[in-house]
Amino acid sequence: MARQRVLITGISRFWGCELAMRLxxxxxxxxxxxxxxxxxxxxxxxxxxxxxxxxxxxxxxxxRALGIDTVVHTNLIVxxxxxxxxxxxxxxxxxxxxxxxxxxxxxxxxxxxxxKSSTAIYGAEPDxxxxxxxxxxxxxxxxxxFSRDIVxxxxxxxxxxxxxxxxxxxxxxxxxxxxxxxxxxxxxLFSLPVVPSVLGFDPRLQFLHEEDAIEVLYRATxxxxxxxxxxxxxxxxxxxxxxxxxxxxxAPVIPPYGGAIATAMLRRFGILDWPAHxxxxxxYGRVVxxxxxxxxxxYTPRFSSRETVEDFAAKxxxxxxxxxxxxxxxxxxxxxxxQRKGARGRGDVETVPVP
Amino acid sequence: xxxxxxxxxxxxxxxxxxxxxxxxxRQGDPRRRTxxxxxxxxxxxxxxxxxxxxxxxxxxxxRGVVSLPAQVRRRVPALDRIPRARxxxxxxxxRLQQELPMQLMGGLxxxxxxxxxxxxxxxxxxxxxxDLMSIGVRAMELRRKHRRGVWDLDDFGFETDYADVWTxxxxxxxxRYWRVDASGVRNVPRRGGALLVSNHAGVLPxxxxxxxxxxxxxxxxxxxxxLIADWFFGMPILSWFLRxxxxxxxxxxxxxxxxxxxxxxxxxxxxxxxxxxxxNERYRLRRFGRGGxxxxxxxxxxxxVPISVVGSEEIYPMLANVPPLAKLTGFPYFxxxxxxxxxxxxxxxxxxxxWRIEFHPPIRTDELPPEAADDPxxxxxxxxxxxxxxxxxxxxxxxxxxxxxxx
Numbered sequence: 001m002a003r004q005r006v007l008i009t010g011i012s013r014f015w016g017c018e019l020a021m022r023l024x025x026x027x028x029x030x031x032x033x034x035x036x037x038x039x040x041x042x043x044x045x046x047x048x049x050x051x052x053x054x055x056x057x058x059x060x061x062x063x064r065a066l067g068i069d070t071v072v073h074t075n076l077i078v079x080x081x082x083x084x085x086x087x088x089x090x091x092x093x094x095x096x097x098x099x100x101x102x103x104x105x106x107x108x109x110x111x112x113x114x115x116k117s118s119t120a121i122y123g124a125e126p127d128x129x130x131x132x133x134x135x136x137x138x139x140x141x142x143x144x145x146f147s148r149d150i151v152x153x154x155x156x157x158x159x160x161x162x163x164x165x166x167x168x169x170x171x172x173x174x175x176x177x178x179x180x181x182x183x184x185x186x187x188x189l190f191s192l193p194v195v196p197s198v199l200g201f202d203p204r205l206q207f208l209h210e211e212d213a214i215e216v217l218y219r220a221t222x223x224x225x226x227x228x229x230x231x232x233x234x235x236x237x238x239x240x241x242x243x244x245x246x247x248x249x250x251a252p253v254i255p256p257y258g259g260a261i262a263t264a265m266l267r268r269f270g271i272l273d274w275p276a277h278x279x280x281x282x283x284y285g286r287v288v289x290x291x292x293x294x295x296x297x298x299y300t301p302r303f304s305s306r307e308t309v310e311d312f313a314a315k316x317x318x319x320x321x322x323x324x325x326x327x328x329x330x331x332x333x334x335x336x337x338x339q340r341k342g343a344r345g346r347g348d349v350e351t352v353p354v355p
Numbered sequence: 356x357x358x359x360x361x362x363x364x365x366x367x368x369x370x371x372x373x374x375x376x377x378x379x380x381r382q383g384d385p386r387r388r389t390x391x392x393x394x395x396x397x398x399x400x401x402x403x404x405x406x407x408x409x410x411x412x413x414x415x416x417x418r419g420v421v422s423l424p425a426q427v428r429r430r431v432p433a434l435d436r437i438p439r440a441r442x443x444x445x446x447x448x449x450r451l452q453q454e455l456p457m458q459l460m461g462g463l464x465x466x467x468x469x470x471x472x473x474x475x476x477x478x479x480x481x482x483x484x485x486d487l488m489s490i491g492v493r494a495m496e497l498r499r500k501h502r503r504g505v506w507d508l509d510d511f512g513f514e515t516d517y518a519d520v521w522t523x524x525x526x527x528x529x530x531r532y533w534r535v536d537a538s539g540v541r542n543v544p545r546r547g548g549a550l551l552v553s554n555h556a557g558v559l560p561x562x563x564x565x566x567x568x569x570x571x572x573x574x575x576x577x578x579x580x581x582l583i584a585d586w587f588f589g590m591p592i593l594s595w596f597l598r599x600x601x602x603x604x605x606x607x608x609x610x611x612x613x614x615x616x617x618x619x620x621x622x623x624x625x626x627x628x629x630x631x632x633x634x635n636e637r638y639r640l641r642r643f644g645r646g647g648x649x650x651x652x653x654x655x656x657x658x659x660v661p662i663s664v665v666g667s668e669e670i671y672p673m674l675a676n677v678p679p680l681a682k683l684t685g686f687p688y689f690x691x692x693x694x695x696x697x698x699x700x701x702x703x704x705x706x707x708x709x710w711r712i713e714f715h716p717p718i719r720t721d722e723l724p725p726e727a728a729d730d731p732x733x734x735x736x737x738x739x740x741x742x743x744x745x746x747x748x749x750x751x752x753x754x755x756x757x758x759x760x761x762x
Contacts, residue, residue, distance in 0.1 A: 126585060126586075126588035126589035126594065127585035127586075127588065127589075127604065129604070129606035129608050129609055130510075130511055130512075130603050130604070130606065130608075130609045130612075131510070131608060131609070131612065133608065136608075198591075199591060200590075200591020200592040200594065200595075201591060201594055201595060202594075202595035202599075203595075204512045204598070235510060236508065236510050236512065238508065238512060238595070241501075241506055241508070244501060244502075245504070256591040284588070284589075284594075287510065306506075
């Protein structure tokens with residue numbers, strides 16, 4: 001197989017960065033192009049960064065000009081706390097639509113598309129099956145904008161895979177990822193000294209270790225695995241167990257009825273910022289089946305759900321030290337110096353017109 | 356603690372990093388000897404602690420950690436500021452936890468004998484008391500296990516240890532309250548999956564618990580896994596309690612997963628229509644769903660064991676249903692019984708009817724091809740067969756029973 005030319009969306013964020021770092025170490029990957037509106041959060045060695053918004057049709061030109069054969073879409077906002085709902089909708093739905101439009105057509109060089117999605121697509125309701133498999137659909141339509149967006153995004157991806165028969169499409173539905181450097185709702189929840197929960201509810205949850213998440217993303221990029229896959233650590237953790245493993249106190253302060261009002265109050269006091277679909281998750285839980293990941297994809301996450309929580313608990317105790325370790329201040333200066341001196345012989349993407 | 360050896364350093368580091376409570380060192384371990392008043396004066400103790408701290412810092416530096424975080428440094432206690440009070444020696448907490456139930460039981464035993472001598476008959480039933488007390492003991496044991504990080508959860512959220520906490524209470528109801536007569540438990544396979552199908556009655560579904568106890572009482576260490584209405588999973592407390600004790604909801608994929616992993620699955624095909632029956636229609640079976648349970652059994656190739664339960668109808672005689680109140684409270688039905696809601700919470704106490712549970716010979720499905728699951732004629736034929744067996748069993752056992760509450 002010819003050497004891969006990979007385009008990664010959402011390079012400024014954790015997933016894009018981590019994947020790019022993994023791909024940089026792989027000699028079979030010829031070129032890595034990262035696209036985002038902001039600069040990458042880490043310093044990358046041989047990844048070319050293009051400041052562009054996937055909401056514009058520019059991506060199509062970029063893909064064709066560089067002969068990109070693999071597109072990895074990590075730019076889905078699955079944690080809507082950080083942006084406004086409008087921006088999240090624009091990025092998730094319109095962004096994906098544009099990206100797919102850029103990758104489609106008879107003249108498209110794209111042969112592989114990897115989309116990072118979320119198990120939030122299944123929702124969390126009391127009458128859910130105990131284990132979601134990839135072919136199941138939620139019975140009740142999503143009530144909040146974010147869940148609607150995820151459903152819509154995946155429907156676009158499905159349409160794309162039907163239209164572009166020669167393109168391998170992999171959709172990875174990640175569950176709740178936990179990692180010491182990652183900002184996720186559960187990380188925020190478990191970092192509180194007293195963890196609020198819904199009175200009378202103790203849901204079954206699953207967690208995915210960030211290392212496993214990156215490994216699956218990487219394998220989907222360099223190997224061929226068409227289809228939709230649930231990705232999470234094996235086994236389950238119940239919320240009260242997770243709180244005990246974290247060494248925190250469980251405070252069932254959110255009433256079982258009218259929880260949305262209670263969380264709105266917690267948000268007002270700045271204690272907890274919880275979107276509606278997460279309240280549902282903490283009330284009713286969600287567990288997915290990873291048999292397809294194990295059998296078809298050929299990967300079993302190394303960390304079980306419980307081990308993920310335990311590892312996160314251990315690492316949270318030394319979070320201060322970890323954050324110091326990852327802060328390099330001089331490497332970027334060196335990179336810029338080398339770039340100025342023209343030490344890098346690789347084709348520069350500056351040739352592509354970027355308005 | 357004359358020399359600061361490597362082990363002491365490790366212990367301190369564990370303390371610093373905040374590892375969960377390490378295992379208790381053996382008694383007589385010189386490292387853990389607590390300072391007593393007069394043992395040494397505070398100044399020398401302080402000096403030794405400081406020596407230990409600097410040794411720790413040296414060790415941490417050697418391992419690449421630059422310096423101790425400030426809050427850890429502060430944590431080294433200034434012992435000379437602790438008042439020299441004589442602390443009474445409390446009994447060891449773990450020993451107390453182990454011995455307290457035995458002490459209590461002994462006391463109750465003496466009380467029971469005393470009362471018998473006094474009144475001339477058994478006033479206290481020791482066996483029941485023991486059952487009730489074992490709930491508390493087991494709950495405490497489980498708490499200790501969880502604190503040690505031992506959780507025996509399966510992927511459905513079922514924790515055998517947790518179910519065992521409540522088994523004594525269910526057994527008490529089984530033996531003493533409803534005086535259940537179980538027959539034919541040998542028809543429940545000792546290993547492998549099986550689908551137990553039962554009639555359903557009694558407003559609040561205690562029949563599931565009684566069937567599960569009947570299997571346990573027969574010496575089969577098997578927990579039945581009941582499939583219950585998804586409505587329960589939206590209810591506070593019940594939502595997690597039912598899952599922790601092994602129940603799950605009646606989704607075909609759940610059923611299939613349980614049956615193929617060799618579990619005993621208990622289903623009530625009548626569903627809520629069965630429990631919400633009015634008093635004058637007692638022991639008349641409702642429609643058996645749409646035969647979904649037969650499909651599941653055929654797909655998994657497991658036998659169906661029909662069960663007739665007599666006595667469950669009388670625990671809450673439902674005189675009337677008030678649909679507007681049901682709608683208001685979100686319950687599937689709102690019953691009026693002779694006691695509910697007139698007596699308030701007391702009205703929730705079920706009546707002590709006499710129960711009989713009969714397990715019928717299994718109906719095999721492994722002879723049918725898996726495609727038969729998609730054939731409505733086969734499915735409905737098997738469903739009707741199961742229904743007839745249960746209805747006949749009900750009639751037979753009602754005839755055997757001398758009265759609804761006697762016997």
